[in-house]
Amino acid sequence: MSATAAPNLTAELDPSGPMTVYNDLIAQGSLKEDDFQRTIIETLQEMHDRLLTYTPEPIGAEAKEPEKERGLFSKISSIFNKKEEERLAKEAEDARRAAIPKGLYLYGSVGTGxxxxxxxxxxxxxxxxxxxxHYHSFMLQVHGRLHKLKTTTHQHEDPVPFLADALAMESRxxxxxxxxxxxxxDAMILRRLLEELVVHRGVVLVTTSNRHPSELYRNGIQRESFLPGIAVLEDNCVVKCLDGGVDYRREKKTYFQSAKPMDKSTAPKAVSDAEDAGTTPPQLAMIEEKRFFWPLGSDTKKEVDEYFTQIRNGNPVQERKMRFLGRELVLPHTAGKIAMCSFNELCAKSLSAADYLQLAESINTLILTDIPKLQPSTLHRNETRRLITLIDALYESQVKLVCTADGPISEIFGGGSGAHLADEDPSTMGQLTPAQRQMMDDLGLNDVSQVKKSPIFSGEEEKFAVQRAESRLIEMQGPGWGL
Structure with a gap:
């Protein structure tokens, strides 16, 4: 499994476009008719059709043609015709920009599709x-490749254009x-990288977010420097809101993971016979399976230990050490591609998105034990962020997640409203934690009042992330998830 792979919602690529697939899924009963989603599909279909004939200009060295040697008369003429040349150059640039299909910036509440x-x-x-x-994976790659460019081939040059060339040659x-x-x-890199990719190299961007572009990095440190990046998004993407007020992940009978058309050409005869008879095919009969155990205690521990014994199918339990990027991640209990770790082992240690993405690529099932109720205190702030990042990585890679916790999903993150965040804890108002002060030192910042307003410290961004994490946890309990 790959952390960057898209969930397979189509059995075969359908070049007619997303509208056909969407209509098929609704006809099968895999998705519900949703007027808000349909308006987005219409936009995506238009973009799909434009991209069928979109031929972007060459990148980098391929785009450069040797300049012909000009004679004296030509050089003198060019001086007098400079304004005309500038006019023609502007017309050519306008035509180039007009030929690039607009992308899509899709934002809205969690679980809306x-x-x-x-x-x-x-x-x-x-x-x-x-x-x-996924955005996290993309930025990890960007930072890593920029570092390599700075320390190897382009030590004395601006590495961003070279990175943009490489990224654009890989994907338009x-x-x-x-x-x-x-x-x-991230903000300082994206400000320039978005312009280099989208404006200068014709990369078409399709992205999802919880925020309108104008709300990105709101109150962030040195936000005014990021504003050109927002302008690129708004000028080169159709901005659409998908917010029908329904979180489909919380609807017990609706799971996007099961929204996959059956390829009858490869289906077993029993499946085809069942469909012809109007009954439920064996492969589509999802079985409800308990994957979230609570409260914590001896009974719950016994139940999940028995579950682990059952699903490992006799494979021996052993410690596994994962090494990557000069780091080591120890998984104390593994059996094949199944791992069982405690909350403290994965979320109380200084692990990053890179660690969780590597973990998600290496397993197909994680049993995460002893998740506490995260209290409204800065003591749990880092652990909360790590748990959210872990859930995102597992979700992106379609990893099956089984949990034991001190309460139901609705109580893990302080009630899901962001009440666990430091800025809402009266005991810490006006203060910075040691971690926050360390970050100030790392960034060379001195203005505490400015820092307290930043979403990095205020917890404003985490409110979206908490809602998404809860929603995803619920979806990951659904039948068929991770199969």
Whole structure:
């Protein structure tokens, strides 16, 4: 499994576009008719049709033609015709920009189907120069490649244009899931990278987010420097809101993971016979399975230990050490591609999105034990962020998640309203934690009042993330998830 792979919502690529696939899923009963989603599908279908004939200009060295030697008369003429040349150059640039299809910036509440719709578009687009990746994974790659450029081939040059060349040559259609900007380092890179990719190299961006572009990095440190990046998004993407007020992940009988048409050409005869008879095919009869155990205690521990014994099918339990990027992650209990770890082992240690993405790529089932109720205190702030990041990584890779916790999902994150966040804890108002002060030092910042307003510290961004994490946890309990 890959952390950057799109969930497979189509059995076969359908070049007619996302509208056909969407209608088929509704006809099968896999999705419900939703007027809000349909308006987005119509936009995606138009983009799909434009991209079928979109031929972007060459990148980098391929785009450069040797300049012909000009004679004296030509040089003198060019001086007098400079304004005309500038006019023609502007017309050529305007024509180039007009030929680039607009992308889509899709935002809205959690669980409304943003990722599902983007994946329908991606899977039905018959282009080889396309890429679908989660925002966290994308930024990890960007930072890593920039570092390599700075320390190797382009030590004394601006590395961003070279990175943009490489990214554009890899994909001219870039689908970014869960676009968010909470980190000043990301904001400063994205400000320029978006312009280099979208404006100068004709990359078509399709992205999902919880925020309108104008709300990105709101109150962030040095936000005014990021505003050109927002302008690129608004000028080069159709901005649409998908917010019908329904969180489909919380509806017990609706799971996007099961929204997949059956490929009858490869289906067993028993499935075809069942469909012909109007009954439920064996492969589509999802079985409800308990995956979230609570409260914590000896009975719950015994139940989940028995579950682990059952699903490992006799494979020996052993410690496993994962090494990557000069780091080591120890998984104390593994059996094949199944891992069982405690909350403290994965969320109380200084692990990052890169660690969780690597973990998600290496297993197909995680049993996460002893999740506490995260109290309204800065003591749990880092643990909360790590749990959210872990859930995102597992969700993106379609990893089966089994949990034991001190309470139901609705109580894990302080009631789901963001009440666990430090700025809402009266005992910490006006104060910065040691971690926050360390970040101030790392960024070279001195103005505490400015820092307290930043979404990095205020917890404003985490309110969206908490809602998404709860919604995803619920969906991951659904029948068929991770199979």
């Amino acid at each position: 943003k990722t599902m719709l983007m994946d329908l578009f991606y899977n039905s687009l018959p282009r080889s120069d396309k890429k679908r990746i 259609v870039l689908c970014l899931d869960e676009f968010q900007v909470t980190d000043i380092a």
